Structures are given as C-alpha cells and as structure tokens.
Amino acid sequence: MPTDCISYSETNYFSSLILDYLSEKSDLKDFYKRFPKLENFGEQIGEMKNSYDHGIRKDLVKVLKKQYSSLDISDSAKQNIELLESEDTFTVVTGHQLNLFTGPLYFLYKIISTINLTKELKQKYPENDFVPVYWMATEDHDFEEINFFNLHGKKFKWNQADERAGKTAVGYLSTEGLDEVFNLFSAEIGGGENAEFLRSLFKEAYLEHDNLTDATRFIGDKLFGKYGLVIIDAQDAELKKHFIPYAENELTGQLSCKKASVVMERMISLGYSVQVNPREINLFYLTDEIRERIIEKEGKFYVNGTPISWSKEEILKELREHPERFSPNVMLRPLYQEVLLPNLCYIGGGGELAYWLELKSYFEAENVTFPILLLRNSALLQTAKQNKKRKNLNISLKELFLKQHELINRKVRNISNIDIDFSDQKQHLVEQFQHMYELAEKTDISFIGAVKAQEVKQLKGLDNLEKRLLKAQKRKLKDEVERIAQLQNELFPNKSLQERQTNFSEFYVEYGDELITRLMENLDPLESNFKILTFGKE
Template identity: 75%
Template sequence: MSTDHIAYSDTNYFTPLILDYLSEKESLEHLYHRFPKIENFRAQIDEKSQSYNNFVRKDLVEVLKEQYADLKVSEATSGNIDLLSSDKTFTVVTGHQLNLFTGPLYFLYKIVSTINLTRKLKEEHPENDFVPVYWMATEDHDFEEINFFNLHGKKFKWNNAEKRAGATAVGKLSTEGLEEVFKLFSSEIGGGTNAEELKEMFQKAYLEHNNLTDATRYLANRLFGKEGLVIVAAGDSRLKKHFSIHIKNELLNESSSNASQAAIDSLQEQDYKVQVNPRDINLFYLNDEIRERIVKKDAQYFVHETEISWSKEEILAEVDAHPERFSPNVMMRPLYQEVLLPNLCYIGGGGELAYWLQLKNYFEAETVVFPMLLLRNSALLQTAKQDAKRRKLDISLKELFLKQHELINRKVRKISNINIDFSEQKEHLIQQFQQMYELAEKTDKSFIGAVKAQEVKQLKGLDNLENRLLQAQKRKLKDEVERIAALQNDLFPNRSLQERQTNFSEYYDEYGQGLIERLLKELDPLDANFKIITFGKE
C-alpha cells in the first residue's frame, strides 16, 4: 500500500484564489491573520487566550453534555468535552452540512484533517490541550444540497415533503421517509461484515433518531468518536445569548456587509471570484416552521414573505428574549463560531476558505480574533490494480488529472507510429505570413487585411487536418483509448474529483474501519499536496 502526491496546482481542480493563498501571494496577505504554519500557532494561542470570553465555556460544556446524553460516548470524546472547561484548552474546527449518510468522501477528509492537526499541536505545545470539533450546519435550509448520496454510480435520494421553499432549518427535519432509502441502500450494498455494519450504521442513525441533527450526530460520533471528535450543534439559546451583541450590531448597523466590502473590492480588483455577496442584514429568523431572512424597510424590521414585523425596540427585545431565533447566514456564521469556541484554526474546502477571506475586516470591527485558515486535505483513493493499469498505460499521476479529451489526445500522439502534431508546420506558416505582412506594409497597407484573412484560413485548415488525423488514429487505437477512458472514469466519477462525488460507504464496504485508520495515517493537514492513496495488492 503506497501513498503519492502531486501539487494542488497540477490537479486543475482548484481556483486561482486558493492556489495563490497556498503560495502566500503577497497581495492576499491583508485578507488573513496568520498563515497556518506550525510555528505560527503559539502566537494564535496567546492572542485567543487574551481575547476569548472564558465564561462561555461553562454553557458550552453544559449544552454538549446534554446533546451527548443519549449517545454512547467514547472516553476520548468525554474527556475532550471536560477539557473545554479549562482555559488551557483550544479547538480546531471544521464545519459541514448535514448531508445524508455524510454525502461525498471529503466529509471524512475534513474531520481527519481536524483530528490530525490537534494531535500535531499537542506534540508541539504539550502545556495546552486541543480538541477537534465538527460544527454541524444545523441551521442551513437548502434541502436539495443534502438529500442524497452516490454509491456505485447510483444516486440515493431522500424525498421529503419538508423540502419546500421557506421550510425551517434542515437540522429540525424529521427523518420520516428514510426507510425507503434504507431499503434501497441495503439492497445495493449487499452482504458481508462491513456491509452489515454500514446497514446497521444507517439504520441506527436515521431510523432510530427523530431529526436530522440527532441522526448526523450519531453517525459522526460512530465514525470518529474514539478519536475524540466533539460535535457541536450551536442553536441552543444558552449558546446564542453569547452572540446577542453581534446580532444587535448587525440589525442596527448592517455590520457584516459594511465591514466586508473592502475585502470584496480587493478580490474583484485582482480578478478573483467573490464567493458570497452579502445582504444588508445577514440574519434569518428561525422557528419550527420557517427560516426566512430579516429585512429592514424604513424603521421597521420584517421577516421576508411573512406577516412578522417589529420596531427597532421590539426586535432588540426579541433578541434578548429568544436569541436562538436569530440564525446567522454564511457571512455571520464564522463570527458566531469564533465567539462561541476557543478556536485557533478553521479547516475547510476551497469554497469555504474563499468566503472566509472576505471576513477579516468584519472580525476586526467586532473585536473577535480571526482564526487561521487551513485547506482541508484532498485525496484520490485507488486500488493497487488501478494503479498498475495506470502505469501499464504509461499515464503519469499528473496526466491522470487532465480533462479526458486532453489526456486521450496526448496519449494517442505518444503511442502513435506517426507524428500528429502540426505545431512545427503552423510556426513555419506564421513566419511565412510575417514576410507577407512586411511586404504589404511596404507596398499597399490595404492588403494587410487580406493577408490576415488568408493566414487565419490556412491555420484553421491545418487545425482541421490535424484533428481529422487524430480522430482517425483514435479509431485505429480504439482499444487503448477505451482503456484510458475507463480508468479515468473509474477514478473521476462524473468527470469530477472522486472526493466530491462518491460516498464513503463504497470504500468502507471494502476496507471497514481500516479506511479511516489509513486516512488518519496518511492525511497530514500541514502538507499542502493532493494525496493519491493506494489500497490493497496487485
């Protein structure tokens, strides 16, 4: 069993913003606080120690113990919850939606990255303790993003009446209707020890818990509890009350959109895509029936598409009485997380880091320490047989990540007994036309357009001829082309990264708990490379 890696820039799947962040491009330095190098954590610990409100710890531990009351809690997790009472304890956090049966593979990679970083920090700073935290996105409401998972190329989808627009947060959704998904999953996964464990996992998570929050907590605890993972659902009023001052500031001053605008302008000036465009007020109103955004018109506050409204005094009183009813959206949720937790570092995917990079000024305006931002580990899982096929086809790891038509064209050219590359002929043609441009310049400039048209026509003719010859050679090498395509399709389902498509159960069925053990061994959160992890023997 081997592990290889390539640079993120060689995968062709990561945005310029994330690649520039990883290379610590100077023009981005004002958008983050400290880069996540092991030597930078001492300063982050000291700064968080001085600024964090340690009175929050009591409520945090109390709520966590209640949330875990009906679960079988490992000694490691129980110990970590207790450790959160100490002002010497800090967290590393990842967050994720409540995807059905964890969703794509990268759910595992996020949590493994988080666990492994806390272990590295403990080795480096033994005088402190570090707790890995999974922040459940219980207050999201996009049901269509989370109601399915992919197994063996098939989509297993949960159809639920509560998915209607304007429904409440997904964490409150009843698990009713998942019996049918369980039956289909059980039939697909088949038999065997690991398959039976997966079926039991699904059944206990979704058929023996009443809502999606409790089901997801059970599942994440089942997979990572023995590693000490602590799972937070942060909607409790005892926790939200610590965020009340920031909720009020948002309502009164539209603080998140105003403070983040400079960062948004900076990203746009550098031609980066802006991940999130803030609203004037980045809060939702949440109860058992709805989660709808709050808007302000003149001096009144309204819940969008409802009859609920308040004056300024009334809405501030509502915050005091029911802080749990005010749900931060993507712009404010990071701030809530950092107010609530003694956190040092947030671990997320490229899209998450992109919107965090919009927020540093907002954190400063709210006098909350901005965490380090670390790109989660990414990996491609393959069997030894697949790796052997790749090597037999003479495909390098870097080539494996090319778009399929690029990969096939490159390999066809390489294995052909004729050279189907007209680059030299095209260059020669361009040089010939350069002479014609010079001649037209000296005689009659009106002919320059005609020369240009003829150059374009002839270059296009060479392109067409090259492509026709290439297609003809592909037909001659049909068997080779099909094997190349089949291998890449196996490793890149739907022409996408495996980690964004395939559910963990496909690999757990084969390797059981050994899958997670291998990930814990191989995924180094501070190694900024894309991993290729090989399982089994040829």
C-alpha cells in the same frame, strides 16, 4: 500500499484565490492574520487566551453534555468535552452540512484534517490541550443540497421527507421516510462484515433517531468519537445568548455588510471572484416551521414573505428573550462560531476559505480574534488494479487530472505511429508569411490585409487536417481510447473530483476500518499536497 501526491495547482481543480493563498501571495496578506504554519499557532494561542470570554466555557460544556446524553460515547470524546472547561484548552474546528449518510468523501477528509492537526499542536505545545470540533450546520435550510448521496454511480435520494423540508432548518427535520432509502442502500452494498456495519450505522442513525441533527451526531461519533471528536449543534438558547450583542449590532448597524463589501471590492480589483455577497442584514428568523430572512424597511423589521414584523425596540426585545430564533447566515456563522468557541483554526474547503477571507475586517470591527484558515486535505482513492491500469496506459498522475478530451488527445498522439502534431508545419507557414508581409510593406501596403487573410485561412486548414487525422487515429486506436476513458471515469465520477461525488461507504464496504486508518496516517493537514492513496492488491 503506496501514497503519492501532486501539487494542488497540478490538479486544475482549485481556484486562483486558493492557490495564491497557499503560496502566500503578498496581495492576499491583508485578508488573513496568520498563515497555517505550526510555529504561528503559538501567537494564536496567546491571543485567544487573552481575548476569548472564558466564562462561555461552562455553558459550552453543559450544552455538549446535554446533547450527548443519549449516546454511549467513547472515553476520548468524553474527556475532550470535560477539557473544554479549562482555560488551557483550545479547539480546531471544521463545519459541514447534515448530508445524508455524510454525503461526499470530503466529509471524512475535513474531520480527519481537524483531528490530525490537534495531534500536531499537542506535540508542539504540550502545555495546552486541543480539541477537534465538528460544527454541524443544523440551521441550514437548503434541503436539496443534503438529501442524497452517491454509491456505485447511483443516487440514493430522500424523497418522502418532512413537509417542512426546504422551509426551516434541516436539523429540525424528522427522519421519517428514510426507511425506504435504507432498504435500497441495504440491497446495494451486498454482504460481509463491513456491509453489516454500514447497515447498522445507517439504521441506528436514521431509523432510531427522531431528527437529522441527532442522526448526524450519531454517525459522526460512531466514526470518529474514539479519536476525540466533539460534535456541536450551536442552535441552542444557552449558546445563542452569547451572540446577542453581535446580532444586535447586525440588526442596528449592518456591520458585516459594510465591512465585507469593502473587502469584496478589493478582491475583485485583484482579479478574484467573490464567493459570497453579503445582504444588508445577514440574519434569519428561525422557528420549527420557517427560516426566513430578516429585512429592514423604513425603520421597521420584517420576516421576508410573512406577516411577522417588529419595531426596532420590539425586535431587540425578541432577540434578548429568544436568541435561538435568530439564525446567522453564511456571513455571520463564522463570527458566531468564533465567539462561542476558544478556537485557533478553521479547516474547510476552497469555497469556504474564500468567504472566510472576506471577513477579517468584520471580525476586527467586532473585536473578535480571527482564526487561522487551513485548507482541508484532499485525496484520490484508487485500487491497486486501477493504478496498474494507469501505468500500463502510460498515464502519469498529473495527466490523470487533465480534462478527458485533453488526456485522450495527448495519449493518442503519444502512442500513434504517425506524427499528428503539425506545430512545425504551422511555424514554417508563419515564417513564410512573415516574408510576404515584408514584401507587401515594400511594394503595396494595401496587400497586408490580403496576406493576413490567406495566412489565417491556411493555418485554419492545417488545424482542420490535424483534427481530422487525430479523429481517424482515435478510431484506429479505439480500444486504448476506451480504456483511458473508462479508467478516468472510474476515478473522476461525473467528470469531477471523486471526493466531491462518492460516498465513503463505497470504500468502507471493501476495506472497512482500514479506510479511516489509512486516511488518518496519510492526511497531514499542514502539508499542501493533493494525496493519491492506493488500496488493495493487484
């Protein structure tokens, strides 16, 4: 079964910032420290070995063992947790929200990219060990982003959720109400061994675990524990205590905002869009009931929208006594992660890397090593039948990624028995009017405006004729147009990349473990190409 690829730029789905980063454009050199090349990890290992607080390792392992205590984990995951106590062990991290039943496909791509990079690092630097880590975004409170997944074009949504949904951290939420989603999901996936595995996975995760954190850890371990994946929930007092000095700096000096704001101005001056705008204080106050912003007014600190307030001395006392109540937002979470873990590399999507690129000067100000940033793998999964249809319709892989109207117009022009491209006629018209401009300049320059108006009118007339002819040919070639649209709609649901829409279960029910095996074999994290993987027989 073949694997093809195209460049990220040819997909038309990646920002100029990410494309320029991948091409190592000189304008971006100041926003990161080392580019993700295998040979650059040697220096990163050396720097991390000297800068990381190895005393954190003992707490890290203790907390991980506690978090895994109810799971029957694989030897690989167990061994990797133990390895984290060694000063010669380093991590590669990806992070993700607690999306219902993993959410879109790229959940798999993130984790597989992370696992595969640790394998490559072990081959290159055998004297060290490398542990793939999935950092669960348990402290996020955006419930609407995570409470659904898509399967067979249908949206499976968690409606009867914990009343705290959207108010406090999603990791705290009870799994109550997910039996209804399970029943709908169970009916949708049909029969067979793979379907039974998915039913069991969903049921054991959500109906036999009390909260979303434990449910997500169970799924991640079931799918990837045997590959050595270690899953961490950093919302723990034993871990948060190591972040106290940095949280204190944030409360009293607002360092992240000051540093990131300068970088953002530079990015904007270079023509890039800014992914995240920092707040003056990038911390939330977190309890079982709320996760709300901390704000400062005239020397006092408040929890936004609540009566909770402190003096400076009182909030620092609260921080020291209850560090778990102080939750970093998107600007501070990267720093917390890098303080806590002996990490070499963060693997994320384009949007994630965009905000990480805002943070290097903040890391330097806090004297924390900035990680190597690596774009996760991306892929399009298709069946052999779909691939055959594409070839029969004479659509190249690059054309497949065009906007649908562009693709259809191009194919109609290609297969039509008449010429629908009026480019030659337009060029001829422009040349004729050039002569008339010259004539007007020699005789009466006031006529130039009239000549220009007539040129615009006639070019517009040719455009309209071309569009009408194209529309007529589309009607005549209706069957081909419908087949083109149908194929692209199957591969790009909701006119978006498949990996951002479709849940892994849609493919797992058909291909089982082959899905993950093929992805593991074909997603090379250091290869900057968008992969197209073909499954099944024609």
